[in-house]
Structure formats: structure tokens, C-alpha cells
Amino acid sequence: MPLPSEKEEVWRYTPIDALDLDAYAPAVLGPAAPAAGPLAEAFVAGLASDLPVRAAMVTTLDGAVRSVDRGRLDDRVVVGAVSAASEGALGQVLTGGDALVRLNDAFHPDAVVVDVPAGVVVEDPIVVVHWCGAAPETGAVAPASFPRTVVRLGRGASAGVVEVVAGMPEGRGLVVPVVELRAGEGARLSYVGLQVLGPSAWHIARMAAASDRDATLRTFTVGLGGAYDRSRTDAVAAGPGATTELRSAYLGTGEQVHDVRTLQDHAAPHTTSDLLCKGAVAGSSRSVYSGLIRVRRGAVRTEAFQTNNNLVLDPNAHADSVPNLDIEENDVRCSHASTVGPVDEDQRYYLESRGVPPERAEQLIVLGFFDDIVQRSPVPASVGRLQREVGIRLTEALHVGDGSHG
Amino acid sequence: MTDGHLLEVENLHATAGGGEVVRGVDLTVRSGEVHVIMGPNGSGKSTLAHALMGRPGTTVTEGSVRLDGVELVGLPAWRRARAGLFLALQQPIEVPGVLLDATMAEALAPLGAGPPDRGALSDRLRQEAAAIGFDERFLSRALNVDLSGGERKRNEVLQLGVLRPPFCVLDEIDSGLDVDAVRAVARRIESATGEWGLGVVAVTHFHRLLRELRADHVHVLVAGKVVASGGPELAEELEHTGYAAYASPT
Numbered sequence: 001m002p003l004p005s006e007k008e009e010v011w012r013y014t015p016i017d018a019l020d021l022d023a024y025a026p027a028v029l030g031p032a033a034p035a036a037g038p039l040a041e042a043f044v045a046g047l048a049s050d051l052p053v054r055a056a057m058v059t060t061l062d063g064a065v066r067s068v069d070r071g072r073l074d075d076r077v078v079v080g081a082v083s084a085a086s087e088g089a090l091g092q093v094l095t096g097g098d099a100l101v102r103l104n105d106a107f108h109p110d111a112v113v114v115d116v117p118a119g120v121v122v123e124d125p126i127v128v129v130h131w132c133g134a135a136p137e138t139g140a141v142a143p144a145s146f147p148r149t150v151v152r153l154g155r156g157a158s159a160g161v162v163e164v165v166a167g168m169p170e171g172r173g174l175v176v177p178v179v180e181l182r183a184g185e186g187a188r189l190s191y192v193g194l195q196v197l198g199p200s201a202w203h204i205a206r207m208a209a210a211s212d213r214d215a216t217l218r219t220f221t222v223g224l225g226g227a228y229d230r231s232r233t234d235a236v237a238a239g240p241g242a243t244t245e246l247r248s249a250y251l252g253t254g255e256q257v258h259d260v261r262t263l264q265d266h267a268a269p270h271t272t273s274d275l276l277c278k279g280a281v282a283g284s285s286r287s288v289y290s291g292l293i294r295v296r297r298g299a300v301r302t303e304a305f306q307t308n309n310n311l312v313l314d315p316n317a318h319a320d321s322v323p324n325l326d327i328e329e330n331d332v333r334c335s336h337a338s339t340v341g342p343v344d345e346d347q348r349y350y351l352e353s354r355g356v357p358p359e360r361a362e363q364l365i366v367l368g369f370f371d372d373i374v375q376r377s378p379v380p381a382s383v384g385r386l387q388r389e390v391g392i393r394l395t396e397a398l399h400v401g402d403g404s405h406g
Numbered sequence: 407m408t409d410g411h412l413l414e415v416e417n418l419h420a421t422a423g424g425g426e427v428v429r430g431v432d433l434t435v436r437s438g439e440v441h442v443i444m445g446p447n448g449s450g451k452s453t454l455a456h457a458l459m460g461r462p463g464t465t466v467t468e469g470s471v472r473l474d475g476v477e478l479v480g481l482p483a484w485r486r487a488r489a490g491l492f493l494a495l496q497q498p499i500e501v502p503g504v505l506l507d508a509t510m511a512e513a514l515a516p517l518g519a520g521p522p523d524r525g526a527l528s529d530r531l532r533q534e535a536a537a538i539g540f541d542e543r544f545l546s547r548a549l550n551v552d553l554s555g556g557e558r559k560r561n562e563v564l565q566l567g568v569l570r571p572p573f574c575v576l577d578e579i580d581s582g583l584d585v586d587a588v589r590a591v592a593r594r595i596e597s598a599t600g601e602w603g604l605g606v607v608a609v610t611h612f613h614r615l616l617r618e619l620r621a622d623h624v625h626v627l628v629a630g631k632v633v634a635s636g637g638p639e640l641a642e643e644l645e646h647t648g649y650a651a652y653a654s655p656t
Binding site: 358 | 484493495499503504505510512513548565569
């Protein structure tokens with residue numbers, strides 16, 4: 001199977017042609033595997049203290065499960081590594097997939113599985129942390145990681161998962177995560193994905209989500225790190241009455257490329273999906289948002305909404321926004337909207353008319369732009385950490401801290 | 407109470423969107439005074455308000471605006487605000503994710519200093535909300551997001567009460583408000599004229615504001631010029647005759 005190419009529509013505007021797999025080697029596993037370094041340990045400890053109330057925490061090193069802390073998790077819930085023998089859990093939601101998914105199939109060391117049986121309600125979030133690049137770049141060879149995660153909720157179950165991809169603080173690296181989410185009948189599944197890799201890493205993530213009859217599936221993916229950060233989310237409303245809420249946020253600094261692709265796939269009647277994707281690009285960074293609402297024949301009374309808002313903070317930054325509709329049914333309500341532009345002049349004037357200096361006004365508006373989406377995270381416990389991660393990078397993006405006011 | 411501030415507008419000409427819409431306005435406002443500027447739609451009222459505050463896109467082509475002797479023309483809006491001028495917008499702007507209380511903390515923080523005491527600010531916000539019937543639940547929400555038109559207007563007056571500037575310009579503060587709300591807002595503004603000597607320039611094309619707000623001076627603005635000035639009786643007269651009598655023959 002060939003590697004993806006920029007000639008394909010789903011890879012347009014990306015630097016994927018520059019991907020040279022020979023420059024990467026999958027992480028070493030088994031007894032020779034490197035230990036988690038102090039950076040990884042400090043990161044995990046920090047995350048643990050930011051999410052003090054949690055049901056369970058799983059850590060992996062390059063996708064290999066290193067620890068499973070079940071905390072006060074209900075005994076009936078399965079959390080942890082699934083061995084190759086029982087990998088029937090995989091590929092249930094994500095079918096097909098390109099060459100990068102095949103690479104993950106071949107090289108993921110473990111699959112982290114969260115299996116919540118019918119009727120079980122997990123109140124507190126389950127945290128999954130992947131630290132990538134345990135063996136850093138040596139010579140011409142950079143590390144490649146293939147984390148794999150499956151979350152399944154049975155009928156009427158409820159749970160929230162916070163998954164964090166971090167590591168590769170220096171040097172190049174490639175991280176190709178694959179995540180599958182399934183919300184069974186009437187289940188409520190909330191998922192937050194946070195990517196905070198180092199500035200030279202490539203992150204090419206694929207997520208597939210399915211919601212059955214009357215299920216509610218809410219996802220929020222936040223892309224902050226990496227040189228190239230791609231997240232593709234395909235969410236299918238598979239059963240009647242299913243509700244999907246997709247949220248994404250990205251912030252580009254330096255020369256980053258953020259690339260968000262979404263599919264709201266309506267395969268059943270009376271289904272609802274609502275997508276909101278907000279991003280800002282500063283410096284020479286750029287972003288691509290491309291989203292498709294597909295309403296299949298028979299999916300009557302579909303309601304699907306798609307909104308992409310982009311702030312372009314510097315003259316050399318650039319954002320592309322490509323919304324699409326593919327509707328095969330008549331009795332539906334669908335809409336899409338996108339904006340690309342600098343900080344709103346009226347908003348700035350409004351704050352200035354209260355005496356707020358322009359640099360500070362811009363900072364408040366951009367912080368607010370993100371806060372607006374972060375505050376509504378489907379896993380409320382994640383809000384504090386997300387705000388801090390965004391805040392740190394915004395400080396850099398807006399060149400604040402030099403104390404000068406007009 | 408701080409007395410003795412002076413706002414002097416002299417021969418002000420301003421353009422917005424290419425055409426000249428303020429064509430030579432003179433106005434002197436002292437602490438505690440209420441000036442109401444009335445005029446039909448398109449007479450230049452809003453342009454005047456924004457020219458005073460310094461909205462980008464509104465250009466002063468001639469004339470001067472001095473606050474206690476400090477020339478405001480040429481200063482950015484935030485400097486004018488810090489000099490002591492406040493504008494209540496006709497259509498207050500939504501700013502998602504930027505909270506009202508946090509904005510007030512920023513606005514009150516002198517340059518280089520930290521924000522004011524949270525407890526004191528929060529008390530003041532609650533007092534001002536109570537004074538004008540603004541729902542306290544809105545105090546820690548994003549600016550104007552999910553607020554009705556009337557609530558947004560109350561929000562402007564609330565901020566005025568929190569910031570306590572020497573002068574304010576009210577751009578159609580009465581539009582979109584019901585009778586009770588106009589009364590509540592007008593009472594708050596009027597009491598501010600005594601409390602800290604607020605000087606008011608209220609721009610409106612409704613007479614009903616004048617039933618609630620005691621005006622010291624009424625000015626009629628037609629085609630960008632003040633064509634008549636007088637006391638409250640001028641508004642009464644306008645109510646009967648309309649603006650037609652003042653229509654300029656240009």
C-alpha cells in the first residue's frame with residue numbers, strides 16, 4: 001500500500017510528501033526497551049496532579065503499557081493492555097484505513113482498551129498517557145511510536161476518557177496514534193485528546209468513532225505540539241437518535257502545521273451532529289481544516305452543523321478552511337460556517353473603549369476565543385490543564401511579557 | 407464627589423465610511439451636567455459618539471476634543487478611556503470567552519499595576535447590578551454573549567457605574583429598552599451625576615429618555631451640525647414639531 005500523497009484530497013495542503021519512513025524506526029520493545037526518563041515521569045506526575053480525581057490512569061511508553069492504576073474503578077470495567085490474542089477488539093470501528101493505519105496495525109506494541117460494560121457509570125475520568133520517543137533520535141534514525149486505543153461503552157454505560165500524547169521534547173520523531181471509540185445503545189461517551197509533543201515531532205492521528213441508537217458521543221481534540229500535527233476524526237452516527245458532538249482546537253506557533261479533518265457521517269435517521277473547530281495561527285504557522293457532513297440515504301431528520309473559526313494572528317500565518325456537504329436525503333437540516341481572519345476590530349475597540357490597551361485586549365480576545373471552547377470540554381475535569389497548556393503557548397504566540405504598552 | 411472636570415468639543419468634523427458626517431460640533435460639558443443630543447436617523451449622532459471615543463475608521467478631520475485640557479484627538483480609544491471618557495455603545499459587542507468581571511479588573515488596573523482587589527470589585531459589580539436590575543448571573547459571563555439587546559444596554563450602564571469615569575457618552579442607550587429599563591438606567595445615570603459628578607453626553611432620537619433623565623441642555627443635531635441648543639423645553643417642542651423645522655437646506 002502506498003504512502004499518502006498530497007495529490008489526494010484528504011492530504012491536500014499538508015506536508016505529507018516530505019514523510020520519509022526510512023528516517024524512522026519503531027520503538028525498541030521487550031527487555032531492551034529504554035526506561036521512562038525523568039521528563040516522562042515528571043510529565044505523568046504533573047498530569048496526575050492536574051487530574052486528581054480520576055477513576056484510573058494508564059501510562060504507556062511508545063504505546064507499550066507501563067502502568068495501570070485502577071484507583072477506585074468499578075471492577076467490571078476493563079482497563080489496560082490487550083494482548084495480541086484478544087485483539088478482536090480492534091478494527092471494529094475503524095475499517096479500512098490508509099498505509100499509516102496499517103503501520104499502526106503492524107507496530108503498535110499494545111492496545112490500551114477501556115471496556116465499560118452495559119449499565120456501568122464511571123463518574124470520574126479515565127486518564128491515558130502516551131509518552132513517545134523514549135529512545136531519542138540517534139544519528140539519522142528518529143523514533144516512531146504507534147499508540148493504539150480502544151474505548152467501548154456497553155448499552156447505557158457512561159464514561160469519560162482523557163488521552164494525552166506527549167514526549168519527543170527535542171529532535172525529530174513520528175507518532176501515529178489510532179483511536180477507536182464506540183458508544184453502545186444509549187451510552188454516553190466523552191473523550192478528550194490532548195497532543196503536546198515537542199516542536200519537531202510529526203503527529204498523524206486517526207480517530208474513528210461510532211455511536212449506536214440514542215447514544216451521545218462527545219469528543220474534544222486539542223493539538224498544540226509538533227511540527228506537523230494532523231488529526232482526522234471520522235464519526236458515524238450508526239443508530240437512530242444518536243448524537244455526536246465534535247470539538248477541536250489548535251494553536252500554531254513558529255512554523256507549525258495543524259491539520260484537522262473531520263467526517264460527520266449520518267447513517268441512521270433522527271441523528272444529530274454538531275462540530276465546532278477553533279484554531280489560531282501565529283508566526284509562520286498554518287492550519288488546514290477540512291470537514292465533511294455526509295447524510296446517507298435513509299438518514300432522514302438528520303441535523304448536522306459544522307463551524308470552523310480561525311484567527312490569523314500574524315501576516316505570515318495562514319489558515320485554510322474547507323467545509324463540505326454530501327447529502328443524499330431530503331428531510332434534513334444541515335449547515336456549515338467558517339471564518340478566517342484577524343482579531344475582530346469591533347471586539348478590540350470595545351475592550352479599548354473600557355481602557356484596556358490594545359495588546360492586552362488582543363490577548364484577552366484570543367484567550368477568550370479558546371476559553372470559550374475549552375470551558376465546554378466534554379470532560380470538565382480536564383479544563384484546568386487544557387487552559388494552562390493553551391495559555392503557555394498563547395503567551396509565546398502573542399509575544400507578550402515584554403511589559404510594553406503602546 | 408469629584409467636581410471641576412471639563413470636556414470641550416470644538417468645531418469637530420469627522421468622517422466615517424468616506425463621507426463627512428459630523429460637520430462642526432461645539433459642546434462644553436462640565437461635571438454633573440447632562441447634555442442630550444437629539445437628531446433624526448443619519449444626522450451624525452453615532453459618528454459623533456465614535457469620533458469622541460476614537461473608533462478606528464472614524465476620522466476626525468478638523469477640530470478638537472479636550473478633557474481637562476488634554477487633547478484627545480489623535481489618541482487611541484484606550485488612552486481616551488484612561489483619560490476619563492466612557493462610551494456606552496449603541497450595539498454592545500459580544501466577546502466570547504472574555505468575562506465581564508475580568509474585563510473590569512483589567513480596565514481598573516492602572517498601567518504596570520496588578521488588578522484591583524477581587525473582593526471589592528465583586529462587591530461593586532453586585533451593587534451596580536442591583537441598582538439597574540441586571541441579573542447577577544451575568545456578572546461572570548462572557549461580555550454580552552447570550553444577552554438580549556436590553557440586557558446589553560444595562561450591561562453598559564453597569565460598567566459605567568463600576569468604572570466611574572468623569573465623562574460618558576451614551577449612544578442610543580434607550581433603544582431596545584422597555585419603559586422600566588429606561589427608567590432604571592436613567593436613574594442610575596442621574597444619581598451618578600451627583601455621586602461622582604459624572605458629565606453626560608446622551609445621544610438619542612427618542613424623546614422618552616428625556617422623560618426619565620433630567621437634561622440640563624438639549625442640542626438638536628441635523629446633518630452633522632448642532633442647529634439649536636436650549637433647555638429641556640427644546641425637547642418638548644421637538645416632540646410636537648419634529649425635526650422637519652430644522653432640516654438644513656444644504
